[in-house]
Amino acid sequence: MGKNFYRSTTKQLLTMSLYDHIYKLLPVPLQNLAVSTYGIFWYWLRFGGNYKSVENDYLERDRYTKQQWDFYQQQTLQKLLSICVQEVQFYRANWSQSQKQAALSGKLSNLPLLEKDPIRANPLGFCRQGHKPFPEVAAVTSGSTGTPIKTLWSASEVRDSLAVREVRSGRWAGVSFKLPRATFSGRMVEPDPDSKGPYYRFNQVEKQVYFSAFHLRPDTAHFYVEALHKHNIQWMTGYAVSFYLLAKFILEKRLEVPSLKAIITTSEKLTTEMRYIMQQAYGCRIYEEYSTVENALFASECQHGRLHVSPDVGIVEILRPDGSRCDPGEMGEVVTTCLMRSYQIFIRYRLGDLAAWDSEPCPCGREMPVIKEVVGRMEDVVVGPDGRQMVRFHGIFVNQPHVVEGQIIQEELDLIRVKVVPTSDFNQSDCLEIEKRIQQRLGASVKVIVETVSEIPRTKAGKFKAVISNLNSE
Numbered sequence: 001m002g003k004n005f006y007r008s009t010t011k012q013l014l015t016m017s018l019y020d021h022i023y024k025l026l027p028v029p030l031q032n033l034a035v036s037t038y039g040i041f042w043y044w045l046r047f048g049g050n051y052k053s054v055e056n057d058y059l060e061r062d063r064y065t066k067q068q069w070d071f072y073q074q075q076t077l078q079k080l081l082s083i084c085v086q087e088v089q090f091y092r093a094n095w096s097q098s099q100k101q102a103a104l105s106g107k108l109s110n111l112p113l114l115e116k117d118p119i120r121a122n123p124l125g126f127c128r129q130g131h132k133p134f135p136e137v138a139a140v141t142s143g144s145t146g147t148p149i150k151t152l153w154s155a156s157e158v159r160d161s162l163a164v165r166e167v168r169s170g171r172w173a174g175v176s177f178k179l180p181r182a183t184f185s186g187r188m189v190e191p192d193p194d195s196k197g198p199y200y201r202f203n204q205v206e207k208q209v210y211f212s213a214f215h216l217r218p219d220t221a222h223f224y225v226e227a228l229h230k231h232n233i234q235w236m237t238g239y240a241v242s243f244y245l246l247a248k249f250i251l252e253k254r255l256e257v258p259s260l261k262a263i264i265t266t267s268e269k270l271t272t273e274m275r276y277i278m279q280q281a282y283g284c285r286i287y288e289e290y291s292t293v294e295n296a297l298f299a300s301e302c303q304h305g306r307l308h309v310s311p312d313v314g315i316v317e318i319l320r321p322d323g324s325r326c327d328p329g330e331m332g333e334v335v336t337t338c339l340m341r342s343y344q345i346f347i348r349y350r351l352g353d354l355a356a357w358d359s360e361p362c363p364c365g366r367e368m369p370v371i372k373e374v375v376g377r378m379e380d381v382v383v384g385p386d387g388r389q390m391v392r393f394h395g396i397f398v399n400q401p402h403v404v405e406g407q408i409i410q411e412e413l414d415l416i417r418v419k420v421v422p423t424s425d426f427n428q429s430d431c432l433e434i435e436k437r438i439q440q441r442l443g444a445s446v447k448v449i450v451e452t453v454s455e456i457p458r459t460k461a462g463k464f465k466a467v468i469s470n471l472n473s474e
């Protein structure tokens, strides 16, 4: 089971340790300058070189038919698999002779699934030998547990990851990277946890406000909204939960938000309730994006609210535990083969996500496959004493007006700890209601401990984890 999986946009997680170290020592105006100077390098890395032609390629493929997509994928896959057999140390060492034969004939389903551990242990073992790009860009997944996974990219692959976002997320939502935007990400924006603000920095080059996900609280929310006004922000993108929490604070405090075109959420699953609250607060439409730091897959929401998988980014499979393919509507494990990156290559990579296909054609006319829903992450599963498995367990906090934030920790099969950041009206009957809801779902034998806390700590990447499982094995 994957432990360490976070979705995010690549740009936010590039390794910047020396940069971070120096950044911490600077006063705020120089931090803004640093962000902008770094922004110039970034701008070149991401939007320079062949960016425009890559963007055009994505546009051209937007209306491909199913047959065209199949052909495109098979061609790209074939090339990639022969590179694996000839030039990638991990696959050369680990695939059997018959698997190598299958790879050379482009038969993906005969190849083994790839776990995260071997990548974690030796990220270079997945790279094409003798083709080290310059510059070689490193991105690191920053999980709360386990060792991060290091991914390695060429500049052209970085541009590719941005171009697909511009074309398939931005355009579909009526926005663009060229418009001023605000982002919540894992980036360390304000190093001091007790800072009195400001809780954002501004990158002049891209007209981008970076919000700190770590300082967002009811009493700081107005600083975030002020930044939107001050920098004429048109749209926002990043961590879904951070935008949701900001939305709640905006509604509670009746803060006035400037007119926004769209919000594109990444990272956490967007629930119906989150979408509703955010629409109320921001007055614009919310679009969901589903991707990974590795860019192993990419899916984005069209105007009809359907989540289309981009077949040129990766071949996505949804599998049953026995490895066979799920039928439409049937929940299974997401396994992906990244077609977009050909330097560090991941074949049949287990993401640790659960999802289902939707076989209904989309009224937008695009023939890219549609994911019905991303049900959850496998590590978000809560298990009952009788073995029943439940995802989206944090749904128990819906319509709990005295709960600002809640987190569920499964300590044992029959012990659930619930951390609650309460409002001043939170009382014993709220505790009983939480206990009741958990027992309704998992059985009356489950013990529930409700703890009130002043805050729920974020992971190192600034993420909020709704569910934590401390059960050791599956």
Ligand SMILES: [Zn+2]
Residues within 6 Å of the ligand: 302, 303, 304, 306, 308, 362, 363, 364, 365, 366
């Ligand atoms: Zn559509």
